[in-house]
Amino acid sequence: MTQERLMHAASVPFEAARELDILPQGHRARGLHGHSFRARVRASLPEDWAQFKGVETDDLERALAGCVRGLDYRYLNDQLAVPTDENLARWIRERVDIPGLDSIGIRSAADRGADIDPHGQVHVWRRFRFESAHQLPNVPPGHKCGRMHGHGFVVAVHCKQGEHGMGMDSDQLERCWQPLHQELDHACLNDIPGLDNPTSEHIAGWIWRRLQQTLPDLSWVTVYETATAGCSHDGEHYRIWKEMSLDSAVRLNNAPQGDRRRRIHGHSFTVRLHLLAGLDQVMGWVMDYGDVKTLFRPVFERLDHQPLHGLPDLADTDPASLARWTRRAIGDQLPALDRIDFYQTPGCGAILSWGARPPALPI
Numbered sequence: 001m002t003q004e005r006l007m008h009a010a011s012v013p014f015e016a017a018r019e020l021d022i023l024p025q026g027h028r029a030r031g032l033h034g035h036s037f038r039a040r041v042r043a044s045l046p047e048d049w050a051q052f053k054g055v056e057t058d059d060l061e062r063a064l065a066g067c068v069r070g071l072d073y074r075y076l077n078d079q080l081a082v083p084t085d086e087n088l089a090r091w092i093r094e095r096v097d098i099p100g101l102d103s104i105g106i107r108s109a110a111d112r113g114a115d116i117d118p119h120g121q122v123h124v125w126r127r128f129r130f131e132s133a134h135q136l137p138n139v140p141p142g143h144k145c146g147r148m149h150g151h152g153f154v155v156a157v158h159c160k161q162g163e164h165g166m167g168m169d170s171d172q173l174e175r176c177w178q179p180l181h182q183e184l185d186h187a188c189l190n191d192i193p194g195l196d197n198p199t200s201e202h203i204a205g206w207i208w209r210r211l212q213q214t215l216p217d218l219s220w221v222t223v224y225e226t227a228t229a230g231c232s233h234d235g236e237h238y239r240i241w242k243e244m245s246l247d248s249a250v251r252l253n254n255a256p257q258g259d260r261r262r263r264i265h266g267h268s269f270t271v272r273l274h275l276l277a278g279l280d281q282v283m284g285w286v287m288d289y290g291d292v293k294t295l296f297r298p299v300f301e302r303l304d305h306q307p308l309h310g311l312p313d314l315a316d317t318d319p320a321s322l323a324r325w326t327r328r329a330i331g332d333q334l335p336a337l338d339r340i341d342f343y344q345t346p347g348c349g350a351i352l353s354w355g356a357r358p359p360a361l362p363i
């Protein structure tokens with residue numbers, strides 16, 4: 001079995017203005033404009049890095065916020081010559097005081113951004129949406145997905161950027177996406193050649209094959225079938241996730257006297273279960289999202305609307321301890337499970353993984 005890897009993640013907002021004069025004349029982002037940006041990091045933190053055990057997420061968030069303060073309510077061109085999303089991510093990477101940094105990303109709007117992976121490679125991403133119907137022909141009788149139904153599907157496309165690229169790829173992604181949008185949007189997916197069994201996995205594979213023709217440096221395609229479930233595909237592997245929210249009380253045992261985290265408080269946690277496996281040839285999926293949720297239900301019930309500090313065998317109520325506890329509680333029943341994300345606030349929490357493949361970039 002592969003060794004367990006633990007990372008922490010944090011996400012911090014900042015408001016700033018910029019001009020991008022590398023963009024062509026007339027481009028709407030060339031002149032002065034502003035964004036509600038979000039910076040996010042993932043790091044494998046040394047054991048003794050945080051103020052005390054259990055506050056790694058909080059301390060990571062604080063370290064990132066300290067760095068991002070230099071960008072907040074600023075004119076970004078005063079800080080860096082060409083403040084594209086990827087250059088902002090590089091700027092943070094050079095300055096942030098966080099050991100074990102894994103990835104760092106900038107989201108300039110809900111539908112676009114750039115991530116730098118652990119090897120320093122930039123991946124520019126865009127999100128698109130299409131409104132379509134589908135029906136899964138091979139599910140057992142009575143399964144709700146056997147009926148014709150529909151979704152507002154969201155697709156995230158990540159693409160590697162060349163060394164000297166400066167952010168124009170975001171427009172290129174849009175141009176490459178357009179022909180696919182024409183086919184997928186306001187359509188019944190089952191009628192599209194190659195999508196007769198339109199699971200998220202098959203949709204991700206179909207989009208990958210089509211996009212690769214115009215985007216050879218595609219890194220991966222992510223399909224969000226619903227707000228809580230989806231699939232990422234890199235041309236070879238399929239990783240699905242199912243997400244649940246837990247409204248629970250916590251108290252940090254390790255917090256010193258006087259620290260407010262020693263008091264009973266609470267979070268709306270997000271737990272995201274990731275499964276990586278080959279596709280079932282008949283069903284066309286890794287595993288039914290509904291089955292993941294059903295198998296997880298007994299564990300969910302122990303966690304949701306509960307005082308987590310009362311759980312037996314839980315080291316503490318921080319995200320990393322909760323992820324480890326959850327792995328012990330559910331791991332055996334979900335053999336394809338290879339990663340659990342436990343977020344205490346949006347984007348801030350722990351990522352525990354143990355599969356042969358490292359966890360993909362944030363989705």
Ligand SMILES: Nc1nc2c(c(=O)[nH]1)N=C([C@H](O)[C@H](O)COP(=O)(O)OP(=O)(O)OP(=O)(O)O)CN2
Nearest residue numbers: 145199200201226228229240285286287288289290
């Ligand atoms: N691995 C897959 N599992 C399922 C797929 C799929 O494409 N791949 N598709 C479906 C259905 O089409 C369904 O619409 C989505 O499933 P589910 O997550 O169960 O949707 P809900 O939003 O209804 O989930 P709740 O958490 O219960 O609200 C099924 N499985």
